[in-house]
Amino acid sequence: MKALQFPGSREVFIKEFPDPKPGKDEVVIRMKASGICGSDLNYLYRIPKEEKDKYVLxxxxxxxxxxxxxxxxxxxxxxxxxxxxxKGDRVIVYHISGCGVCKSCREGYYMHCKNKKTYGFDINGSFADFMVAKEKDCVLLPDELSFEEGCYYACGAGTAFKACKRLNISGLDTVSIFGLGPVGLAAVMFAKKFGGKVIAVDPIDVRRDIAKNIGADYVINPLEEDVVREIKKITDGEGTSVSIECSSNPTARSQILDSTKIWGKVAYVGEGKTVTIDVSNQIIHKHLTIFGSWVYTIPELMDLLNFAAKEKLNLPALITHQFTLDEAEEALKLADSGKSGKIVFKWD
Ligand SMILES: [Zn+2]
Ligand SMILES: [Zn+2]
Known part of the structure; x- marks a missing residue:
């Protein structure tokens, strides 16, 4: 079979591997779609060659x-x-494989398992014609959903769903979303679906256009406008009741606190980098509730797929590009530029 390799320093090449065989409790999956995620870029593709083969975060x-x-x-x-x-079942693989027996795994939180393995990081992943997965990590894909949608829900869109669910977004909320990569764009879709009025923030034109297309009520270019002032203007001087940070940009991470109203809620989702915060002025005196939100659990993925199948969510509108593995160089360059919505690899 053919598979991709990311040796680091923005290189990508195809390598031939023997077709994998399933071990005990495992299945072999013929790949139909596999999404490019921000973590692929941050941890595997962009990282310099000399910094690979070690733990980062x-x-x-x-x-x-x-x-x-x-x-x-x-x-x-x-x-x-x-x-x-x-054989023949349509499946999504939940990408974190917990041991299944520790307390965290039994609670459903494989990501907190001390002996977890992550597909595509510790063990072979899905930029390949075939992959091996544990049966327990697979979830059936409803007939109503395409393979492209399935792969997007597998990490990026699932992560956005979890944050939106934890924020209890409703028609009473004005929601800011900073950073309109695949996670931020999916957050725009869910926040609208749950009834919120959405303000979407990103410096890249294409991303703001996609956000507008799927229903963002306002879009702001932080390079051209004072984000905090604009959000205050839209919200009658109060700020948003709910805010989701998906960019990891230090300025955005601070501005999101300043543009959230007193008693508001902020979820940090975008990963990497650091930020300096004036805790008294930006958090304590505003009574903000702040939390970090990291992926989701398998039961939540099952709920999400059910919801997506019934509600006919417009996730396909966020998938702007499809490539074959042979076109990986072009696909990765585009993903690296940020000038797209979701990018997926497709197999016939
Ligand atoms: Zn991911
Ligand atoms: Zn475990």
Whole structure:
């Protein structure tokens, strides 16, 4: 089979691997769609060659593991002990594989498991014609959803869903979303679906246009406008009741506190970098509730897929580009530029 390799320093190439065989409790999946995620860029693609093959922010940054952690495809072969899946099933792989027996795993929070493995980081992932996954990490894809939608829900859109759900967004809320990459754009879609009035912030024109297309009520270019002043203007001087930070930009991370109203709620989702905050003025005296939100659980993915299938969410409008593995160089360059919506690799 063919698979991608990210040796670092923005290089990508295709390598031939033997077709994988399923072990006990495992299935082999014929890949149909696999999304490019911000973490692929930050931890695997952009990182200099000399900084690879070590832990960065707790993530194993490999130069030889097959990348890709938004897998969606068809079960090709099942291994010994597999009871719930059969050849031909359409599945998504939840990208974090917990041990299954520790307290965190039993609570559903595989990401907190001390012995977890992450597909595309510690173990081979989905930028390949086939991948091996544990049966317990697979979730059936409803017939109503395409493989492209499935791979987007597998990490980026699922992460946005979790943050929006925890914020209890309703028709009473004005919601700011800073950073309109694939996670931020999906957050715009969910915030609108839950009834919020959405203000979307990003310096890249294409991204603001996509946000507008899926219903953002206002868009702001932070390079041209004073973001805090504009948000205050839109919200009668109060600020937003709910805010989601998906950019990880230090300025945005601070501005989002200043543009959230007294008693408002802020979710930090975008990863990397650091920020300096005036805790008294920006948080305490405003009675803000702030939390970090990191991916989601398998039961939440199941709820989300059910919801998406019934509500016919317009996620396809956010998927702007599809490439084959052979076109990886072009796909990664585009993703790196940020001038797109969601980018996915597609197989026939
Ligand atoms: Zn991801
Ligand atoms: Zn565990």
């Amino acid at each position: 707790g993530v194993w940054v490999s130069s030889t593991v097959i990348p890709g952690h938004e897998p969606c495809g068809i079960v090709e072969e099942v291994g010994e002990n597999v009871t719930h899946l059969k």
